[in-house]
Amino acid sequence: MQDRTEFARARRVIVKIGSALLTSSGRGLDLPAISDWVRQIAGLRHTQKMEIVLVSSGSVAEGMCRLGWKTRPRSLHQLQAAAAVGQMGLIRTYESLFQHHNLRTAQILLTHDDLSDRQRYLNARSTMLTLLELGVVPVINENDTVANEEIRFGDNDTLAALVANLLEADLLVILTDQKGLYERDPTLDPTAKLVHQASINDSRLGEMVGESRSGLGRGGMITKLRAARLASRSGTATVIASGREHDVMPRIIAGENLGTFLVPDVSPMLARKRWLAGQLKLKGTLYLDEGAARVLKEDGKSLLPIGVTAVEGDFRRGELVACVDAEGREIARGLVNYSADETRIIMRRPSSQIESLLGYVDEPELIHRDNLVLA
Numbered sequence: 512m513q514d515r516t517e518f519a520r521a522r523r524v525i526v527k528i529g530s531a532l533l534t535s536s537g538r539g540l541d542l543p544a545i546s547d548w549v550r551q552i553a554g555l556r557h558t559q560k561m562e563i564v565l566v567s568s569g570s571v572a573e574g575m576c577r578l579g580w581k582t583r584p585r586s587l588h589q590l591q592a593a594a595a596v597g598q599m600g601l602i603r604t605y606e607s608l609f610q611h612h613n614l615r616t617a618q619i620l621l622t623h624d625d626l627s628d629r630q631r632y633l634n635a636r637s638t639m640l641t642l643l644e645l646g647v648v649p650v651i652n653e654n655d656t657v658a659n660e661e662i663r664f665g666d667n668d669t670l671a672a673l674v675a676n677l678l679e680a681d682l683l684v685i686l687t688d689q690k691g692l693y694e695r696d697p698t699l700d701p702t703a704k705l706v707h708q709a710s711i712n713d714s715r716l717g718e719m720v721g722e723s724r725s726g727l728g729r730g731g732m733i734t735k736l737r738a739a740r741l742a743s744r745s746g747t748a749t750v751i752a753s754g755r756e757h758d759v760m761p762r763i764i765a766g767e768n769l770g771t772f773l774v775p776d777v778s779p780m781l782a783r784k785r786w787l788a789g790q791l792k793l794k795g796t797l798y799l800d801e802g803a804a805r806v807l808k809e810d811g812k813s814l815l816p817i818g819v820t821a822v823e824g825d826f827r828r829g830e831l832v833a834c835v836d837a838e839g840r841e842i843a844r845g846l847v848n849y850s851a852d853e854t855r856i857i858m859r860r861p862s863s864q865i866e867s868l869l870g871y872v873d874e875p876e877l878i879h880r881d882n883l884v885l886a
């Protein structure tokens with residue numbers, strides 16, 4: 512969707528609501544506000560038959576409130592305990608509020624691990640599509656109770672973008688505590704101007720965004736911009752807007768000039784490459800010589816062992832690695848056909864020697880081009 516007038520035709524929309532908005536300044540869930548968003552979402556579901564998936568933060572903030580904690584704990588286990596307590600309140604609230612509008616809800620808790628395993632990714636997709644067909648509103652959050660650094664998304668903006676990719680949504684609406692993306696953080700510079708619309712390719716955006724300062728949210732505008740970039744890979748348009756704006760959802764869908772519209776003017780990736788591009792955890796790095804770097808970038812070829820000059824990390828077959836040039840600039844990332852130890856043996860050698868070097872051969876390519884995405 513390249514123009515706001517097209518939003519009225521959106522069939523599938525992901526709505527992300529951040530902690531900074533959900534909780535009334537650390538005093539627990541803001542029930543009147545949540546009730547109002549539920550009314551708006553239910554309206555779109557009933558009147559326009561729009562499929563809506565809600566990605567809701569707030570479990571940690573609500574848990575802190577229920578446990579009487581004034582400041583966000585530093586220890587991971589305390590955060591996880593708060594999330595487990597708070598998620599109960601979050602889900603109970605959504606369930607009872609949507610019930611008033613005759614809509615069923617479903618709780619989905621995900622970790623990054625769930626989406627990086629291709630089989631689990633496809634299972635999550637089938638389940639969510641089935642729920643949407645049944646007219647249910649899925650309510651998604653990160654599975655904070657089990658997520659450690661290794662397997663976490665880190666912030667719900669990224670989670671919402673990966674769900675938009677998973678379901679090939681038309682639109683991602685990120686509701687937050689600001690009117691949208693400003694030229695500078697408006698909490699630091701109240702004169703900063705709101706960006707109404709920008710291409711997702713606009714390199715100036717990166718300099719405008721800063722971190723979260725609310726003490727409740729995570730990631731600030733940096734992760735929202737990154738989420739919009741990720742979402743554009745499935746052709747999904749992103750709007751970042753204030754959840755405090757009256758009737759924000761129906762007005763955005765009607766094409767009103769609210770918030771910041773980040774136009775996805777890039778060609779969408781094939782589904783498998785999109786899944787690959789959404790992987791956040793790299794297991795190693797391959798250093799390429801000039802020739803290999805060029806054929807990857809310019810000719811879209813597979814990576815052969817002969818083009819690799821050095822290997823960093825300890826990865827297994829099928830894991831994700833970065834491919835960098837001699838200066839360390841990332842060119843691509845992809846799933847390797849050989850482990851780190853095997854790669855160290857076959858690097859700089861022609862593929863015809865793999866069998867004599869290792870005693871077996873899985874594939875002639877180190878990374879097949881179907882499993883490779885350019886940076």
Ligand SMILES: Nc1ncnc2c1ncn2[C@@H]1O[C@H](COP(=O)(O)OP(=O)(O)O)[C@@H](O)[C@H]1O
Nearest residue numbers: 529530531687693695696721723728729731732
């Ligand atoms: N350029 C910017 N425009 C708007 N907000 C920004 C910008 N840079 C940083 N921010 C900060 O991002 C915050 C919103 O992100 P965050 O606190 O993570 O909210 P949420 O909980 O909704 O994800 C704002 O309150 C603001 O302080």
Ligand SMILES: N[C@@H](CCC(=O)OP(=O)(O)O)C(=O)O
Nearest residue numbers: 529530569570571666667729
């Ligand atoms: N899973 C966490 C989400 C934390 C988070 O990303 O918050 P936010 O930046 O407000 O979207 C929670 O529910 O508290």
